[in-house]
Amino acid sequence: MGKTYLKVATVYFTIGVLAGLTMGIIHDFRFTSVHAHINLLGWVTMALFGIIYHLYPNAAKSKLAKTQFWLHNIGVPVMLGGIVLQVLGVSAALPPTIIGSIAVVVGVILFMVNVFKYVGKDSTVNSDKNVSI
Numbered sequence: 001m002g003k004t005y006l007k008v009a010t011v012y013f014t015i016g017v018l019a020g021l022t023m024g025i026i027h028d029f030r031f032t033s034v035h036a037h038i039n040l041l042g043w044v045t046m047a048l049f050g051i052i053y054h055l056y057p058n059a060a061k062s063k064l065a066k067t068q069f070w071l072h073n074i075g076v077p078v079m080l081g082g083i084v085l086q087v088l089g090v091s092a093a094l095p096p097t098i099i100g101s102i103a104v105v106v107g108v109i110l111f112m113v114n115v116f117k118y119v120g121k122d123s124t125v126n127s128d129k130n131v132s133i
């Protein structure tokens, strides 16, 4: 789970910086919000999920983690695709944007529950001292 999140995060990072670079070069800032959320919900948030799940393998193995992974990875592209369409004038894209956003928020709530339930239940061994984190 940790590794998958880190790999997906780097794909969002690549798309996010390419979008930023393109916006800057062509001086079209209509998609600033999309660029910001590709980088923040895609790269930063997913890289954090990846690092947290690497540190806490019990949390990574739970059903909550798997459900949240799919809510985030379906919700983010639906939300961002919806924003792109709305910026292009497709007002019918508002409902899917809201549904995608709600999926992300529900996923974040599951993530919080998962962290409260499982973080601290792992015994990760530090190389020189036996330290539980």
Ligand code: HEM
Binding pocket: 016, 017, 018, 019, 020, 021, 022, 023, 024, 029, 032, 035, 036, 039, 040, 043, 044
């Ligand atoms: C080479 C990489 C990047 C380029 C070329 C780039 C370019 C841009 C451009 C042109 C804007 C619009 C500025 C404006 O509207 O005045 C912008 C906004 C923004 N970028 Fe990036 N960006 C890059 C990487 C990132 C990364 C890695 C993040 C987050 C981790 C990020 C977060 C944001 C945010 C939050 C905004 C909106 C700022 C605001 O609302 O004022 N960008 N970026």
Ligand code: HEM
Binding pocket: 032, 033, 034, 036, 037, 040, 041, 044, 045, 101, 102, 104, 105
């Ligand atoms: C489901 C989750 C989220 C939703 C629905 C959401 C929604 C929004 C909305 C409606 C705006 C205003 C956009 C505009 O003025 O054009 C915004 C701006 C912003 N959000 Fe989010 N957001 C979410 C998650 C996040 C997260 C996790 C971060 C940071 C880690 C973040 C950082 C920002 C920033 C920096 C801005 C200002 C940049 C901009 O001009 O777009 N958001 N967000």
